[in-house]
Amino acid sequence: MKTTNDALIHQLNVALAWELRAMTMYAHYAANVRGIHRLQLAPMFSTEATESMEHGDVVRRAVVKLGGVPVTDRATEPIVHTTAYDAMLQHALSTEEQAASVYRSILDLVEPIDDKDLYDAIEQIYLAELRSVDSIRMLMA
Numbered sequence: 001m002k003t004t005n006d007a008l009i010h011q012l013n014v015a016l017a018w019e020l021r022a023m024t025m026y027a028h029y030a031a032n033v034r035g036i037h038r039l040q041l042a043p044m045f046s047t048e049a050t051e052s053m054e055h056g057d058v059v060r061r062a063v064v065k066l067g068g069v070p071v072t073d074r075a076t077e078p079i080v081h082t083t084a085y086d087a088m089l090q091h092a093l094s095t096e097e098q099a100a101s102v103y104r105s106i107l108d109l110v111e112p113i114d115d116k117d118l119y120d121a122i123e124q125i126y127l128a129e130l131r132s133v134d135s136i137r138m139l140m141a
């Protein structure tokens, strides 16, 4: 089952790279958001940065447990600098949608290896990404 594991490790590393990117993006936006919406969005972006770090930690440990080497570089999709909250929400939405689709694909790879703990951990992260997608959409009016 080596090939199954290799594909899974690869895809977990894709997710980890997205979490590393999301962490930096949200921390950047928390510091840069301007205007009245800063009051609510700065704390929200900080929370998302922390969540990305926590998700990344779960994924990193899973890669190690499977015998792989976790990536340390973030996903190459550029982080667009802005101080405008609506542009930030747009970038946040596309990041969360991307993350959700990566985790969805990981669930399909975890299923055949019969590791219930890993499946549950990834499913929880997947559901958290879906919740983020929903809440960001609601903020976009």
Ligand SMILES: [Fe+2]
Pocket: 019, 051, 052, 055, 099, 125, 129
């Ligand atoms: Fe995440």
